[in-house]
């Protein structure tokens with residue numbers, strides 16, 4: 001298997017190829033190397049760790065995701081997850097994961113998500129009025145807005161409401177001092193911002209590299225882990241009494257939130273809550289949904305709004321589709337809008353918020369390949385043997401922008417490609433995953449919240465684009481992997497300036 005060159009500039013003896021990948025935009029180096037070495041190659045890991053396989057080969061990725069009991073999340077990652085999210089769905093492996101997934105599944109079915117639509121619309125409309133009022137104060141020409149500060153408002157409010165019937169009242173996030181947060185929502189977002197602002201520094205590169213090399217007790221002392229812990233402490237404090245009430249059958253939600261569905265689905269044949277469904281499991285999962293579902297969806301919205309600002313013709317086309325709708329916007333009308341659907345898919349293709357899932361092989365295995373490897377001795381390999389302990393990175397944006405699959409305009413935002421016959425590669429050229437993408441991963445551990453995420457994106461974009469116009473400022477925006485995919489401007493993380501004005505019909 002090939003390696004990128006080992007010149008000291010590219011692979012240093014101490015940091016392998018990992019530092020270079022970390023310093024560049026998310027997946028950028030992997031995309032460069034895929035063009036040179038094909039969709040499966042090895043990189044040198046930092047601190048003398050064994051080499052890591054980078055895989056975007058669709059048969060290999062499908063095999064890895066499908067065999068989730070053989071390819072697990074790395075122990076270092078799970079240690080962090082246990083402390084930050086608790087021992088919920090993201091942390092669980094094997095039979096425990098299968099149990100949790102079975103119990104939680106009904107809360108994320110198509111029908112359950114439809115039942116959450118009113119909450120999603122209300123939160124989206126609240127953001128719409130907030131922005132409209134803000135922008136209107138500047139008259140017709142509108143004003144510059146750091147949209148990054150606004151997209152977390154509906155995504156946090158939605159997950160609070162549909163998660164456990166709690167209102168975070170996140171509107172105050174539009175204007176607050178992160179050094180002196182006053183509400184739970186402000187504490188959580190300020191903590192997240194603190195983590196993100198450090199996440200592109202060298203210590204942040206070092207943290208996971210050290211975590212995989214040292215025992216769990218030491219990793220827990222890293223400030224990085226401790227900061228994230230503050231988010232889960234806040235969530236646990238809010239969630240604990242609500243969960244206890246739900247366990248007693250006294251939860252006052254509207255019956256359509258995840259907690260209500262979970263406590264209904266988690267009852268045994270005698271109507272008693274199954275004992276495996278402890279308060280701790282439920283609180284860990286509420287925590288998991290808030291952290292896994294809030295910033296990811298906000299990131300997807302940030303970058304899709306940036307693309308729409310940079311492609312005014314696409315934005316106008318979307319607005320025309322929204323305004324042409326004869327009925328008021330509701331769950332059904334939003335589902336039926338083809339251009340909106342194409343915009344969401346194109347946004348997630350180019351800007352997947354979790355662009356680098358990783359896995360570790362628990363046993364020796366043979367992995368099938370869709371692109372055969374030609375060895376130096378002239379052999380053609382249609383599969384590769386790997387050994388127990390082999391680590392993998394599965395770069396999502398690299399796979400979804402590979403010009404050998406998506407063509408010469410692979411990196412360009414073209415929603416129309418999803419609407420014209422032959423506009424996207426044929427099914428056998430695409431990975432197995434939602435809409436032929438890997439944005440929500442694949443297999444038994446795919447994103448359980450994908451339907452909710454897609455509905456949130458559709459509703460929030462629909463509500464914003466019908467009344468506001470977003471324009472690019474021309475400032476270069478980088479997309480760095482800082483826990484999730486984050487915009488960075490002039491070296492500052494969490495900044496995405498867009499010019500916003502009231503839309504003319």
Ligand code: HEM
Pocket residue numbers: 089090101159288289290292293294296297300352353354357358438439440441444445446447448449450452453454
């Ligand atoms: C655009 C938004 C989102 C994206 C792109 C996204 C992406 C992903 C990806 C790639 C994974 C697999 C990670 C891995 O296995 O390494 C994942 C897992 C997960 N996601 Fe999402 N997600 C989004 C929104 C949400 C939402 C809204 C929720 C819940 C409310 C959620 C909850 C979860 C959970 C619980 C898992 C773990 C599933 C399991 O291991 O069985 N996500 N997500």
